[in-house]
């Protein structure tokens with residue numbers, strides 16, 4: 672355990688089996704924090720847990736769970752927070768599907784609403800009163816630059832991330848003056864399994880050359896969360912994109928986003 676950032680309890684990280692979530696786990700472990708890792712792939716998380724326990728002498732619990740099921744999300748919180756203080760929650764698990772909204776198959780979009788929106792909301796809903804009662808905490812919600820504009824070709828995903836941004840900013844304001852903070856983290860395209868999972872590796876956005884490494888991106892989000900910042904973008908390009916909706920007429924914005932998503 673550690674006193675870094677004045678936080679001494681456990682850190683719960685969703686989507687910790689790979690990508691940004693695995694990097695958040697590595698960063699937290701290097702600070703000496705005890706961890707609860709949650710995602711569906713237990714074996715990947717067990718391997719990571721073994722590595723982190725051995726290297727950093729911390730406690731790590733692995734909870735294999737499907738966050739698209741709200742009952743499992745409630746159960747995850749109960750298992751994580753019963754007789755334990757969670758003072759950092761990283762709501763990182765998320766997914767997307769690339770393709771026209773008119774496709775009839777709804778499986779992956781349904782999953783993305785459940786994981787990106789519902790699971791995140793349930794965990795925040797449980798964590799905020801828990802942290803207030805315990806005297807403090809930090810919540811890192813992984814949103815995206817996608818949350819700043821509609822995304823033709825990824826309509827549901829962009830809408831889920833707009834929700835995460837809006838929810839995070841509203842609750843952060845409600846919590847002003849308390850010792851609990853909410854950070855909406857908004858990375859741009861990052862080198863993880865995300866694009867492959869969504870079926871969008873060939874888009875301009877992801878085929879643009881070298882993408883930033885997950886470890887570097889995660890460090891930026893982690894620092895912003897510890898500092899209690901409300902929003903954090905990761906790249907200049909991302910910052911520029913988030914300014915565009917203020918500069919161009921609203922009706923043009925989906926056309927601009929569509930160019931990146933081709």
Ligand SMILES: NC(=O)c1ccc[n+]([C@@H]2O[C@H](COP(=O)([O-])OP(=O)(O)OC[C@H]3O[C@@H](n4cnc5c(N)ncnc54)[C@H](OP(=O)(O)O)[C@@H]3O)[C@@H](O)[C@H]2O)c1
Nearest residue numbers: 686688690691710711712738764765815860861863864865
């Ligand atoms: N990579 C990017 O370009 C990018 C850009 C902006 C924002 N983001 C956001 O960053 C976050 C992390 O994504 P990533 O880039 O690290 O992608 P990733 O490598 O695909 O990792 C996604 C994580 O979410 C977990 N997950 C997905 N569905 C789940 C479910 N039903 N139940 C439990 N866990 C589930 C996965 O674990 P299991 O498969 O083991 O369940 C995995 O650990 C997401 O919220 C994403 O929207 C990514």
